[in-house]
Each structure stands twice: as structure tokens, then as C-alpha cells.
Amino acid sequence: MMQLPCPYCGVRDEDEFRFGGQSHITRPDLNCSDAEWADYLFCRDNPQGVHFERWLHAFGCGRWFNLARHTVTHEILACYRMGEPKPNVTGDAA
Amino acid sequence: MKRYSALSLLAGALTGHRRWSQAWRTPELRKSYDVVLVGAGGHGLATAYYLAKKHGIRNIAILEKGHLGGGSVGRNTQVTRSNYFWPESAAFFDHSLKLYESMSVDLNFNVMLSQRGILTLAHSHHDLEALRRWANAIQVNEIDSELLTPGDVKRIAPLIRMDGRYPVHGGFIQRRGGISRHDAVAWAYARAASALGVDIIQQCEVTGLTIAGNRIRGVETSRGPITTSKLALCVAGHTSVLAAMAGIRVPVNSMTLQAMVSEPIKPCLDTIVLSPIVHMYVSQSDRGEIVLGGGADVYTSYSQRGGVPVLQETVSALTELFPAFSRLRLMRQWAGIVDITPDTTPLMGKTPVEGLYISGGWGTGGYKAIPAGGDTMAHTIANDSPHPLIASFGLDRFASGALIDEGAASGVAH
Secondary structure, eight states: OOEEEETTTEEEEGGGOEEEEESOOOOOOTTOOHHHHHHHHHOOOOOSSEEEEEEEOTTTTOOEEEEEEETTTOOEEEEEETTSOOOOOOOOOO | OOOOOHHHHHHHHHTTTOOOOOSSOOOOOOSBOSEEEEOOSHHHHHHHHHHHHHSOOOOEEEEOSSOTTOSGGGTSOOEEOOOOSSHHHHHHHHHHHHHHHHHHHHTTSOOOOBOOOEEEEEOSHHHHHHHHHHHHHHHHTTOOOEEEOHHHHHHHOTTSOSSSSSOOOEEEEETTOEEOOHHHHHHHHHHHHHHTTOEEEOSOOEEEEEEETTEEEEEEETTEEEEOSEEEEOOGGGHHHHHHTTTOOOOOEEEEEEEEEEEEOOSOOOSEEEETTTTEEEEEOTTSEEEEEEEEESSOOOOOOOOHHHHHHHHHHHHHHOGGGGGOOEEEEEEEEEEEOTTSOOEEEEOSSBTEEEEEOOTTOTGGGHHHHHHHHHHHHHHTSOOGGGGGGSTTHHHHTOOOOOTTSSSSOO
16 A cells, blocks of 8 residues: 655545646647647656656545655655645656 | 477377477577567567568567566456447457457467456446447447346356345346457467567567667667667557657556456356446456456556555455455455556557557557457558558547547446
């Protein structure tokens, strides 16, 4: 069982949370090409390594926050609130 | 290739099984190949076989980071079916099922296909309405499907609890659906491809792609560089990682999908039962184990280890539907990486780089797609043009908007 740190409630079991996908996605300008719009809608980083991602503490405080998590080891490398900049963390490649 | 037959089995038995030859060669890696396939899993092996068999291209290497059949082809729950909703998916997956039906003869290897039917359950009136629409769509696609009353369900799988927490209101069955031996499928294609001259190179990791002038020129590996003009990625859950070496972003999310087996018991379940609403499906293997699977762990992961919450949900769904199984012990639990696309339709065909092809996006349904995936990918590579069955599965569909939103891909509600 993964244990995730909620910045508001502390560490809880993963089944209290809902995964919200990649963080820090910026919507492109509305005049962009179809390819750029498709990339914005459908393509995500999906790294084998450190992933910056959103989580919702659905069965807790009900608030969104960000994690930097390693997708091979599931190690949590950083936890930060929505709106805060992406922290500078790197994990060992698996 | 030494042919397997009842006679060869008898001869093998009479000589104490000491004279069996290797099923496939262990060749030296050469410096150059006409086609390089990355990944000795079901899709890589099948693609190589059909390239050699149907298109006469035999100077092929399959590069495998680990061991043959050690990825998703050895981790799935062996289900083959073609009960898909959209015409494009139905045509592709039924082609696959037909190839499964003749595979043991075609490849001279018993893959133990057992067409025991796949039974999908409805737990409410609304479920039944949705299944009715799905089953009718399958019939329109000229594929067998039959609606079942609760009485029919009870006759087919007497151990199901009809009036428990998940009451059974009916269901539908595709009788041609079934299970087969997944390792045998990998081994059968490996043996047949090797006999046609394909080099299967294990413990050879691809570390980079050599691209010049927007054309594939070769591949960097842990055992040195190889030149080639055609390269296909058949790497299932690692498609993003390999495509990134060519600077291509693919719209997939890699997640963990787990499965588990119980201790073996006497035959008691001779069909596959799937419950879309509670995310659980179950069958009994030839060894007597109860094989079950459920939904994916819904967060990005390359761990190949399943989480406890999904395991608990899957097991509790099983014991609610089959109270008789509640005393069984689980013997093993494992997971693989599935690469799920936004529309749960595979990603197949050409890429923006000339000579680079992708066979991925298999999500939770790669095993059933192996023969058709190999057949159509081989055609695509040989002709540098997508096979008609996969013409709509290309990377370009996301910009054009021509998605195939295949809710039936995993057979469960999302």
C-alpha cells in the first residue's frame, strides 16, 4: 500500500486519494495548430522516473495537491501545494 | 525445425525425453539487419514470424532487454475474445481470434486454445440495457454474441451467487471467446520465426535510436550498434520510453495491471466470467487454479507490482460473486505494465520518422491482439503503408479527432 503525504492532513493510505495525472500543463494559445492542441489534450509525460503529478485527497480534506513521485520505485520525492512552482528534484533512473 | 507430432512425442517418451532439440536458435548478433524489432514479446515475435512467412523478409533481429516472453505476454490472464463495439476494433480483434483458432496447426505448437466462452454479467436493469446494446453491436459486426437470462447464467456457471450484493440480472456470452496458454503463444511464434531465419537476441537492451535526415539508420544497444533501415517498437508498457529516444511523444499512460491465481482445485468453472461493474473477471486454468484479474492501479507506474487496494477490490468482488471461492488461498499475485491510450484503441503504424514503426497502446488487451497485431504490423513494415485493418489506429488520429472510443477494450466500465 502506498502512503501519500497530504500537505493538509499528513500521511494517509493511497485508497483515500484519487490520481489526477500530470501537473503543470499549460493550455496553448487558442490559435495553435491541431497538432499542438492534440498534444495538449492527449499527450502526457509518462516518464519512467520522476513524475510531477496531481492528487486529490478525496476521502479526506477534499483538496488537490502535487507530488513528485518516482514511477518505478513509487518513492515520494516532494509534496507541494497547487500553484507552487515545480521543485527541483531528480531521482535515480531505474 | 523438428516437427512436433504424436509420433515425435512418443519417440521422445521412449528415449527418456533426452533427445529434444532447442526450440529456437541462440544466434550471434550481426552488424546489420533489414528489419529490427524491439521486444521479444508476443507482438515482436508474431511480427517477425509474419514478415518472414508472408513477406519473405528473413534478415530480421528481435532485440530483447530481458528474456523472451518475460513481459506482458507472460503476465496476462490469457483471454482471447472479439466482442468489441466499434467496427474497426471488431474487425481487427476478430481477425486475431480467427488466427488463434488455427494457431496450433499453423505454428505446429499446441497453444491449448479452449473456446469456453466469455460471459459478461449485468447486475441491474440499466447494466442489462447497456449489455443489450453492446451485444447487438457485436452481432451487427458479424461476430457471435448471445444475450442470456439469469436462468441461462446459472446453468452456465452454477457457482455464481445470483441474489447477493451484486444480483445477476442476465448477461451475454461470446462463445468463441476463450483462454489459451500464453507462454506457448510466445514460444510457438519464437520457434516458427527462428526456423525461418529470424535472430532472437536476448539480454540486449536498446539504448538509443540512430536517426539521420528524419530516417531510421540504426539502433544503439548494450551489445553495440546495429544498422537497419526499418525498426519497429513492440515494447508494450515501455512505448513512451523508446519513442522518446526518437523524440516522439505518444499519447499513452503506463499503469500497473495485476492478476492473481488461487491454489488449484477440481474443475468447477468452465467459462470465463466477467463483471464489468465490479471490475473482476475469473476463469479456471487447466491446472485447476482460479485465475482472476481486475482493474488497473490508476496512477502512472512502471513498477510491475500491483497495489493492495486493487487486489482487495478484486478479491472481494470475486468472493461476493462466487462465495464458494472464499476459502481458497491465493498462491501468486503479479503485475505488468499496460500502456493505455486516451481512446483505449491500439497505437499502430508509421511514425513521423521514416522507417520507424510503433506497435503499442495495447492497454489491457495486448494478448488477444498478438496474431492480428503481428500480421498487420508485418504488412505495414513490408509495404511501408498501414494494413487496412489498422489504418485507423495511427498516431495521426489524435490531431484529426478520428478517435475510436472503444469502451469494450477492457470489457469493464470506466
